[in-house]
């Protein structure tokens with residue numbers, strides 16, 4: 535491929551360099567376009583053709599169904615690594631050795647105490663509040679309780695903010711769930727692994743010893759790894775753009791949680807389960823819902839299907855489908871919702887509408903079934919996604935800060951009214 539792209543406008547030709555990635559991807563670097571052309575910009579709603587940054591964190595090939603963190607395949611990491619190792623890999627670029635991993639975990643544990651006054655904020659939320667809204671607010675509130683974390687002008691200060699959020703976030707996740715359920719709030723047990731401790735904080739009953747179930751711990755570890763990063767998706771782009779104004783890490787993560795909440799993004803895992811439960815209640819007629827999904831006058835979409843980038847299969851969905859079968863079998867859970875999911879998947883994969891538009895099950899299609907088998911309430915599913923995505927958000931934020939990226943500030947084409955005189959209220 536040539537290393538120059540030419541754009542011809544109004545008889546003038548402008549030349550722009552082609553940028554090449556390590557996986558042979560190419561982009562036209564138009565950063566000088568506006569200055570060189572006297573005001574010309576590009577427009578790309580939904581950023582379908584726009585690269586917002588150059589990144590070393592995650593590689594994704596949507597056509598081939600490839601997902602790699604820092605060069606390691608998602609299949610390999612899901613099988614062999616644990617969530618904390620993957621978090622370290624994403625954030626710092628290399629898998630940790632034993633000493634590095636132990637230090638990282640110790641630093642996280644040392645920073646896992648959440649100011650007790652945060653409970654007062656939690657108390658003020660109605661029990662009906664959605665956990666994603668609560669989590670986003672509490673994460674933002676962490677800034678007020680840890681004001682020194684906003685200043686991250688050295689790698690050491692950045693590290694301190696990173697271990698603080700990794701330590702406190704699982705506590706906020708557990709508190710958000712327990713508050714809704716009217717259960718007492720606790721700080722967990724720092725002798726346990728990261729995921730085991732999270733589960734204990736979420737599920738320990740006040741009148742019983744907590745018993746770790748390794749099947750559940752391993753399955754959750756795997757789910758968190760599969761969600762840990764996904765390059766420049768909606769919430770990650772949000773984290774990078776908020777962070778580019780030098781708002782602190784916690785404020786940037788809080789905005790990422792809000793972006794993730796929507797049903798077209800992370801909120802899809804809750805939407806999938808509600809959809810499957812709705813189909814079951816309605817008699818289990820999957821063909822009826824397939825027809826609704828294809829009917830353009832009906833707003834219903836098959837949740838958990840389709841992806842902006844994956845146009846062949848979502849590699850995460852493949853792993854999760856197998857895991858869902860295993861977990862349900864290991865736990866001895868028979869869930870009729872799994873049969874509905876299987877039927878929908880089969881019908882969609884054979885249906886012209888879905889085949890022509892390259893719509894395949896995505897990461898969210900089967901994850902809710904596993905969360906449900908673990909006893910996690912449906913409204914908490916997207917919170918679990920947020921916990922999994924936390925290392926990715928941190929890694930992308932850190933990269934953006936270390937690269938000294940400029941503040942994100944897109945432009946627009948204005949199509950409103952031209953200048954007009956003000957008319958006083960009595961004459962309007």
Ligand code: CMC
Nearest residue numbers: 797798799800802827835836837838839840841842891896
């Ligand atoms: N059910 C029915 N039709 C669909 C679906 C669906 N789930 N997804 C896309 N389409 C159709 C859409 O109507 C359009 O048809 P046409 O070309 O006739 O107008 C075509 O497929 C292309 O869709 P699009 O909305 O232009 O595609 P997009 O890349 O902008 O959107 C998406 C991707 C994920 C938002 C979309 O597929 C969707 O809404 N899926 C359901 C929600 C979901 O599962 N989201 C989770 C995504 S994975 C988790 C994450 O990383 O966030």
